[in-house]
Structures are given as structure tokens and as C-alpha cells.
Amino acid sequence: MSERGVFIETFGCQMNLADTEVVLARLAEQGWRTVPTSAEADLVLFNTCAVRDHAEHKVRSRLGVLREEKKARPGMKIGIMGCMAQREKEALVRQFPHVDLVVGTDQFVRMPQLVAELDRQEHVVATDFGDFEAESWSALRTEGVNAWVPVMRGCNYNCTYCVVPMTRGREKSRPPQQVEDEVRRLVDEGFVQVTLLGQTVDSYGKTLGDGTTLASLLRRLHAIPGLRRIRFVTSHPKDITDELLETMRDHPKVARHLHVPAQSGSDRILRLMSRRYTRDEYLRFVERARTFMPDVELLSDFIVGFPRESDEDFAATVSLMDEVRFHGSYTFMYSERPRTPSANLPDDIPDAVKKARCNHLLDLQLTHQEAYHTAMHGRTVQVLVEGPSKSDPEMLHGRSEGNLNVVLPRRGADGAVREDLVGRIVPVRIERSTSLTLFGSQT
Ligand code: SF4
Numbered sequence: 001m002s003e004r005g006v007f008i009e010t011f012g013c014q015m016n017l018a019d020t021e022v023v024l025a026r027l028a029e030q031g032w033r034t035v036p037t038s039a040e041a042d043l044v045l046f047n048t049c050a051v052r053d054h055a056e057h058k059v060r061s062r063l064g065v066l067r068e069e070k071k072a073r074p075g076m077k078i079g080i081m082g083c084m085a086q087r088e089k090e091a092l093v094r095q096f097p098h099v100d101l102v103v104g105t106d107q108f109v110r111m112p113q114l115v116a117e118l119d120r121q122e123h124v125v126a127t128d129f130g131d132f133e134a135e136s137w138s139a140l141r142t143e144g145v146n147a148w149v150p151v152m153r154g155c156n157y158n159c160t161y162c163v164v165p166m167t168r169g170r171e172k173s174r175p176p177q178q179v180e181d182e183v184r185r186l187v188d189e190g191f192v193q194v195t196l197l198g199q200t201v202d203s204y205g206k207t208l209g210d211g212t213t214l215a216s217l218l219r220r221l222h223a224i225p226g227l228r229r230i231r232f233v234t235s236h237p238k239d240i241t242d243e244l245l246e247t248m249r250d251h252p253k254v255a256r257h258l259h260v261p262a263q264s265g266s267d268r269i270l271r272l273m274s275r276r277y278t279r280d281e282y283l284r285f286v287e288r289a290r291t292f293m294p295d296v297e298l299l300s301d302f303i304v305g306f307p308r309e310s311d312e313d314f315a316a317t318v319s320l321m322d323e324v325r326f327h328g329s330y331t332f333m334y335s336e337r338p339r340t341p342s343a344n345l346p347d348d349i350p351d352a353v354k355k356a357r358c359n360h361l362l363d364l365q366l367t368h369q370e371a372y373h374t375a376m377h378g379r380t381v382q383v384l385v386e387g388p389s390k391s392d393p394e395m396l397h398g399r400s401e402g403n404l405n406v407v408l409p410r411r412g413a414d415g416a417v418r419e420d421l422v423g424r425i426v427p428v429r430i431e432r433s434t435s436l437t438l439f440g441s442q443t
Helices: 014-029 053-072 083-088 090-095 108-117 164-168 176-189 214-222 242-250 267-273 279-292 311-324 351-375
Strands: 005-010 043-048 077-082 101-103 124-126 146-150 193-197 229-233 257-259 297-304 328-333 380-388 395-399 405-409 425-433 438-442
Touching (some): 014 108, 014 193, 043 053, 077 108, 101 108, 176 193, 279 311, 297 311, 328 351
Parallel strands (some): 101 124, 193 229
Antiparallel strands (some): 395 405
16 A cells, blocks of 8 residues: 555535545545645645635635645645535636646545546546445544534525535435444544534434434434533524424433524525525524523524625614524625525625624624623533643633533642543533633532
8 A cells, every 4th residue: 555645724614624534534544644734745635615705715825835836746636625626626627737636525535546546647527416425424533522423415405695505415414323333433432522513414314214303313322321412513493393402401411502593683684595584483493492491502603794785684683693692603794606696696785894794793792792601600510621721721621511612720629730631521610701711610
């Protein structure tokens, strides 16, 4: 077997990080080792994101730099995988002739074979949908507390601003036995938490046609000894069933945390986005979730500056945030993506207005978080300790059941460093907070 080096840079979401782990596993089986820089690599891969313009720009600029590197080392191969590869296909090779390999979102598990084809042909472009090999999802992971586990791919919604249906195709779910086997292996390797991934993870199982649901998968995984916590992202409000909420409530290993993007609080904009729910329906989902689990932590995404978003539409988003008081949210400024339905609408909100609306939501979110965190002073939360804090090596960092950031002392009362806490769930009494972090001590 060859002993060649691969360098891979990953852009975008957790799903892309998980795909990178799968590619590294497939290449490692063929003798490839991961190297830390492109300068040491025989193969340089970019795992790309097409959701926002900004991420594509970064890849284009990296490719510009590599053009020179390849002149000096013509044997080096360059590949683009992920959403940008799926969307642009051969056009990428035309635009960047020094790119050797373009690999789509259903083809990357075949990376070793595709690289081998480069011995016979100058460029390889593999972007077909449909022959994704479900057996090859096992991944090469670095050590840690949490492992990302993709349970489905693609999306059957067609939100008008989104490239995912184009770049990742129709929804398909992994069989539950395969997911369970992988999670059991992960627990044997020392992982204590898994995060199940899907574009609309709460619709997991629909395409299997045998009654499997995300709730039934969670119950199955809950029974695995040694697994301490299970998370799942991202959910669509229409697919959150009572069965799922009940399962979360009744199974303590399932984190009481739901990431369910609202995107807007205006019915007019939700219609233009084709989100398939109204503001009222979203609020009813929040009410249902809080009826089952009064302490559930809710996270949302918002897009500001969508075409035709008026001041009244934006005010409706602000009022939705005020009404729900999310525990966290991400706000993005609308950026037009070619060939999506919303690209037919004029991108008519000036950048300065988009920025002002974005800052408004960010400030509002921090205000809500600060109040929520202050109300937690004196309470005890169950924290999964992940490792040393990045900003202070004397402290440990972990996550509450709901996914809040919690920091606690690394040394016990006797002054000894408590490395044994990493990977354990410990009760932490909250003593103080900022809008982003809770600080406390183990009780
Ligand atoms: S549900 Fe999510 S992934 Fe699917 S089209 Fe809408 S925004 Fe994109």
C-alpha cells in the first residue's frame, strides 16, 4: 500500500465535518495518512460549502494560492468535494484547470477509487446522485467526548433560498441497525456523547418506509450502556411530533435541546421562503415543546434582509424573538445563491439595512441570554465535561443538558488537577454568568 499524505480543509456545517471524517477513513484504509499542511500533501482536498457566498470566496482564493504551489510540485493532486463541487461540477475544472478532482456529495465515499482514476485521466468529475454507499459511512475520528453521526442526507423541503436540495439531493436515511452498530463502536472507543446529524433530522426514517422514526432511533440508542448523552440537529418545525417530544421527556440521556430554525417571524416572508409553516404554527410548536418539557432549551436561525423584507416584516421577527425568548440563535444576512428560486427575486434590501437588522437581532439575543443565565444563578445543572477551557487553562469547559456553555474549576479543593472529570457528567452549581457563559463549581 502507498504511504501518501492527504491534507483536507473543511468549510461549512457539521455535516461537512462528518463527511471529512468519512473521506479520511476511506483513504486511511488505502494507506493514506493525514498531514497538517498542503505543503506536505500529495493530495489536497477542499470540502466546500455553497450555502453562503462568503464560504465559496474563501475556496476560490485558496485555489488561487495553490496554483503556484502546484507549479512547483506538479505531482500534487487537488480535489474539490462537497456542496460547491456538486453545484458547479465540470465548470470548476474549466475555471481552475489545476483542479484534478471534483467529487459530489453522494460520491465522496469512493475517494480512493476516484484518486486512482487520475492515473489514467487528467481530470475526474464524479457528481452523480443515487449510488451513495450506505455501508461506507464509518468515519475516522479524533479522540474526544462527542462524535458526530450522520443519520440521513439530503432534504425534501425546497426553501426558496437554499442550495441544499440541489447539492445534497433527496432525503435518504441510514438503517437504524447501522446507526446503532456505529454508536456501539463509538462507545467502545471512549466517546460518551453522540450528535445525530441531518438537514431535517426530525424527519429521519420517513424514507425507510418501515415505521422507523427519530423517536424510535433515540429509544434504541438510549439503551446502549456507556452512552451518556444524545443530541440531534437540525430540526424542521413541521416534523417535531408528540412522539419525539415524549421520547425526549422520558429518556434522560436525550438532551432537552432543540435547534429548530424559525428564519422569520413574518408570514409574508415565510411564504416567500416557502418554509411551509406560519408564525402561529411555529409558536404552537414552541408551546407544545414547553408543555412536554418546561425546561427545554430552544435554538433558532434567522435570515435578515430576505428580498422584500419590509420594516414591518422585520418587526414581526423581533416580536417573535421577544415572545419565544430563545436560549440561543444564529442570524445570517441573506445572500443570493445562483439557481435557487429566491434568486428570481430582486436582492433589494441594501447591505447597510441587512447589517443593522442583523446587529439588532444579535443584541436582542444577547439580552435574552443574559437574563436567562442570571435566572440560573444558584441552580444546579448536569454538565458533560469536554476538556480544558480554551480561554483559561485553569478551568474546564462543558455543556449543560440543554447545550449551554459552562465553565468550572479544573482543580479540586485539594488543589489537584481533576482530569478524571473529562467525559463525565457532573452536577455544577451556577454562581455567575455572562451572556455567553455560565460559571460554577462542582457540587
Ligand atoms: S429545510 Fe433546511 S436544508 Fe431543507 S431546503 Fe429548507 S433550509 Fe434547506
